[in-house]
Amino acid sequence: MAATTHSAAALRVLQITDSHLGEQAGERLLNLDTDQSLAAVIDLIAQEQSGCDLLLATGDIANHASVAAYQRFQKLTQYIAPETLWLPGNHDDPELMAQALGQPLVKSATFGNWLIIMLDSTARGQVGGSFTEQELSYLQQQLNEAADHHVLICLHHHPVDIGCAWLDEQRVSNAADFFKLVDGCPQVRGIVWGHVHQQLDTQRKGVQLMSTPSSCVQFAPASERFKLDRLNPGYRWLDLHADGRISTGISRVTLSFDIHYDNADGY
Ligand SMILES: [Fe+2]
Numbered sequence: 001m002a003a004t005t006h007s008a009a010a011l012r013v014l015q016i017t018d019s020h021l022g023e024q025a026g027e028r029l030l031n032l033d034t035d036q037s038l039a040a041v042i043d044l045i046a047q048e049q050s051g052c053d054l055l056l057a058t059g060d061i062a063n064h065a066s067v068a069a070y071q072r073f074q075k076l077t078q079y080i081a082p083e084t085l086w087l088p089g090n091h092d093d094p095e096l097m098a099q100a101l102g103q104p105l106v107k108s109a110t111f112g113n114w115l116i117i118m119l120d121s122t123a124r125g126q127v128g129g130s131f132t133e134q135e136l137s138y139l140q141q142q143l144n145e146a147a148d149h150h151v152l153i154c155l156h157h158h159p160v161d162i163g164c165a166w167l168d169e170q171r172v173s174n175a176a177d178f179f180k181l182v183d184g185c186p187q188v189r190g191i192v193w194g195h196v197h198q199q200l201d202t203q204r205k206g207v208q209l210m211s212t213p214s215s216c217v218q219f220a221p222a223s224e225r226f227k228l229d230r231l232n233p234g235y236r237w238l239d240l241h242a243d244g245r246i247s248t249g250i251s252r253v254t255l256s257f258d259i260h261y262d263n264a265d266g267y
Contacts, residue, residue: 012053012238016041023069038216040233040255042080055080058194059091113148128157131178143182150187152191157170157193158171159175167196179204198231213236
């Protein structure tokens with residue numbers, strides 16, 4: 001359910017993930033025009049949201065990394081919030097993303113008393129996630145300097161098993177090293193990711209863990225092998241409260257799409 005009102009004291013953040021845009025507008029994934037489904041999600045946001053502070057794009061913006069796809073995504077999402085932060089997914093190329101943005105990817109930012117950290121969990125040529133030593137050092141440094149800020153960590157891959165055997169093989173491989181750092185910093189309030197094309201809301205040691213529907217096709221929870229879900233594309237909203245609480249939910253479009261649900265070959 002969408003929250004259409006929010007406390008002025010809270011930071012309203014939206015997340016769009018796994019748009020899988022083709023190089024050309026109108027390219028299809030399992031017969032779904034991914035530009036069209038992203039546009040439908042953006043229309044839904046326009047109907048439901050106002051006064052958003054920040055948009056997070058958590059990877060797989062493009063289906064095959066291209067400057068043209070990133071430029072289209074930027075154009076389509078530019079009016080959602082005054083600030084937008086991107087991080088790469090396994091289908092993306094951070095250099096091409098930076099090229100499209102005209103500046104390097106921003107890896108952290110503070111908004112009020114919240115620190116948002118954008119991590120790169122991708123390994124070139126790999127579908128699954130992992131953190132380099134450098135990325136973990138960056139996280140450690142950011143957490144050391146968080147001071148009295150509450151922290152939201154964003155990444156592409158899931159750092160915990162989600163109960164889909166085929167996706168759990170792609171989980172961040174060195175998640176234990178990641179959680180060692182997280183567990184050492186009580187200011188971390190939430191961790192949010194994409195990649196799994198399904199909603200998950202759970203907790204780990206008092207930290208909210210969240211995954212979010214894709215703006216294109218959805219994957220079925222509790223599936224052994226690749227399996228599509230018939231749920232619709234959507235987005236997540238998060239209210240980051242000044243006291244460190246997070247209120248959150250997802251909202252999905254109500255259009256119907258002609259998706260080839262039984263054909264995994266096109267993915
Ligand atoms: Fe992905």
